[in-house]
Amino acid sequence: MGILNTTPDSFSDGGEFSGLRAALEHAREMEAEGAAIIDVGGESTRPGAAEVEVEEELERVVPVIREFARARRPATMISVDTSKPEVAEAAVAAGADVINDVTGLRGDERMLEVAAECGAGLVVMHMKGTPRTMQASPEYADVVSEVREFFEERLESCQSAGIDSERICFDPGIGFGKSLQHNLELLRRLPELRVGTRPLLIGVSRKSFIGKLVGSDAVAKRSWGTVALTAYARELGVEVHRVHEVRPNLEALRMAEAISFGVAGAG
Numbered sequence: 001m002g003i004l005n006t007t008p009d010s011f012s013d014g015g016e017f018s019g020l021r022a023a024l025e026h027a028r029e030m031e032a033e034g035a036a037i038i039d040v041g042g043e044s045t046r047p048g049a050a051e052v053e054v055e056e057e058l059e060r061v062v063p064v065i066r067e068f069a070r071a072r073r074p075a076t077m078i079s080v081d082t083s084k085p086e087v088a089e090a091a092v093a094a095g096a097d098v099i100n101d102v103t104g105l106r107g108d109e110r111m112l113e114v115a116a117e118c119g120a121g122l123v124v125m126h127m128k129g130t131p132r133t134m135q136a137s138p139e140y141a142d143v144v145s146e147v148r149e150f151f152e153e154r155l156e157s158c159q160s161a162g163i164d165s166e167r168i169c170f171d172p173g174i175g176f177g178k179s180l181q182h183n184l185e186l187l188r189r190l191p192e193l194r195v196g197t198r199p200l201l202i203g204v205s206r207k208s209f210i211g212k213l214v215g216s217d218a219v220a221k222r223s224w225g226t227v228a229l230t231a232y233a234r235e236l237g238v239e240v241h242r243v244h245e246v247r248p249n250l251e252a253l254r255m256a257e258a259i260s261f262g263v264a265g266a267g
């Protein structure tokens with residue numbers, strides 16, 4: 001899953017892709033590099049980020065989704081990174097296949113209804129608190145159990161709302177109300193997070209805990225750490241990897257997959 005932030009203030013690429021042309025070009029570039037899904041977001045969720053009005057978010061994401069939906073390869077999917085039901089609904093009408101909601105469809109009660117009606121795929125992510133508050137000393141008795149219980153509860157709520165579980169993918173929300181230790185514990189115990197046969201998605205790309213581990217605040221210094229974690233998470237079975245840099249992370253996936261599953265026709 002290649003990240004396309006149409007925001008002026010995202011933590012690693014804010015402003016770079018906020019015009020329609022630049023956004024489309026970047027989407028096509030990630031698709032050409034092998035992204036299976038392009039994740040279009042119009043609101044930054046970095047710690048302390050300002051909230052964006054519905055109209056503004058619609059203007060940022062809908063034209064990009066509409067244009068890219070026309071030009072994409074048939075197999076490429078589009079997801080919309082939003083927690084607003086109005087944006088999700090308009091994005092799906094414009095061609096998005098998946099709603100990626102960092103609030104796990106809890107941010108607005110209408111989201112479950114929209115998700116049930118529109119038939120899109122869903123990414124249900126765990127977050128403790130809100131982007132404004134989430135990094136203020138988050139605490140858990142056991143972060144893995146708490147995230148897993150959250151997934152199970154959301155699965156039930158989705159099913160009660162008439163959503164087929166086959167449409168759902170779960171994401172532990174790395175960096176969303178988690179300390180460095182919490183992030184590492186979640187990564188170490190990824191297989192425990194799996195609910196039934198539902199896929200797992202993970203977003204580690206360029207996140208600040210990588211900076212802490214490599215000893216640098218520079219976002220540009222987080223690429224190799226990201227690639228290492230992508231290979232590691234693939235080895236632990238994670239199916240979807242949300243990344244800024246598609247090619248190196250796809251290569252990491254291919255390496256891990258070659259070891260785990262073998263290579264057809266290899267001598």
Ligand code: HH2
Binds near residue numbers: 003012044101123
């Ligand atoms: N992380 C970010 C945004 N959306 N969605 C899912 N499912 N999982 C994630 O880990 C995730 C996400 C934050 O990263 P980014 O989009 O690069 O930054 P920003 O929120 O500042 O736009």
